[in-house]
Amino acid sequence: MNIDSIHRGIVLDHIQAGRSMEIYQALNLGDLPCSVAIIRNVKSQAMGKKDIIKIDDDIDIDLDVLGYLDPGITVNIIVDGVIAEKKHLALPERLVNVVKCRNPRCITTVETQLDQVFRLVHPEERVYRCAYCDAEQRQRK
């Protein structure tokens, strides 16, 4: 299967197979005017299967959102048809307006102008804690 190579843009590589649509939606890629290709179930030596997203423009990607959803993703910045930069992600220490607190008793449920702030408390378990109410949320692996 051939997908046109891009001249200037971004390739999100090493996405866990089956999670590309989630990434597409979380980054609001559907709102972009440029071409975006989602390639699913690509053969991978390291992962068995993986997904890839190609974006045919040099846009600002929210690396915190991406790192939270899947820290294994590689972000390749393409300039003049070649990889100019490779970014490896990590779980962000602090998340601002990435996830909402699910505790119905949290102040953020009524003070809607507040930033939703979470801090990473257990990196191995991917557990984040709400900066206001201390309710914990676990991001799936």
Next chain:
Amino acid sequence: MRNLIDIADLSPAEIDDLIRLAGDMRAHPADYRESQRGRILATLFFEPSTRTRLSFESAMLSMGGGVLGFASADSSSTAKGESLQDTIRTVSCYCDLIAMRHPKEGAPIAASLKSEVPIINAGDGGHNHPTQTLTDLMTIHREKGTFSGLTVGLCGDLKFGRTVHSLVTAMSRYPGVRFVMISPQELRLPGYLIQQLAVQGIPYAEVERMEDVLPELDILYMTRVQRERFFNEADYVRLKDTYILTPEKMQLAGPNLRVMHPLPRVNEISPKVDADPRAVYFEQVRNGRYIRMALITRLLEEVQ
């Protein structure tokens, strides 16, 4: 500027200092009668609480300061739809210090982001209640002379009881402390606190019957099963009478036990226990006034 949101905001040395100052205030109240003259404390109670609000107001008035505020959200601009942060921003122009209670967890943190004066958390939902914990710590220290090596029994609603959560966090910092959690399955201490004890290597036991452990306790901290913490009335009715302390049960305890309760009680401690010299819950109330005087003093010193 310093706030008190969580008991963990204070180091053990700062807690010791507050207890010492509060003890001196209790012994020599006349020496402090004019110490906050010209200062104003705002007590903003978005959720009603007679005891905590009055103890703050009594503390400030005992030092010659003034108080203003409201006792329920209905009598504030919140009823008109004003946000918490706007209310705080407004009130902080009228006072030197704010003590606030709010039904939503984390509200004092949201308030501190906009306040121009120090914020004291006077209770936020089922989350934290650090001045109750200071009161409890002062009472334990006055009764036992130390925090180290004590076996502390916590009884009743350990799941939603914020006073219990803060007390566990605060007492965990002293050497040799051991906890005995006495509660029904449904109202056990939250997992994150149990995990915290396990990580710190602090010994604890979880039991369902009070009678089995009474003889080994130095402190028995009773709590009310609170109707407002339940989403379901049937669960509340089923669990509210699970643990009641009576003179008969007190016979099982040692002479040095001290029974504490954040109050108000409903029926979890029989009034017949009040005359027992080991019951110190009204002593706690008295200490609450002096420890708040000490806290107000230290927080205002920092902004002078």
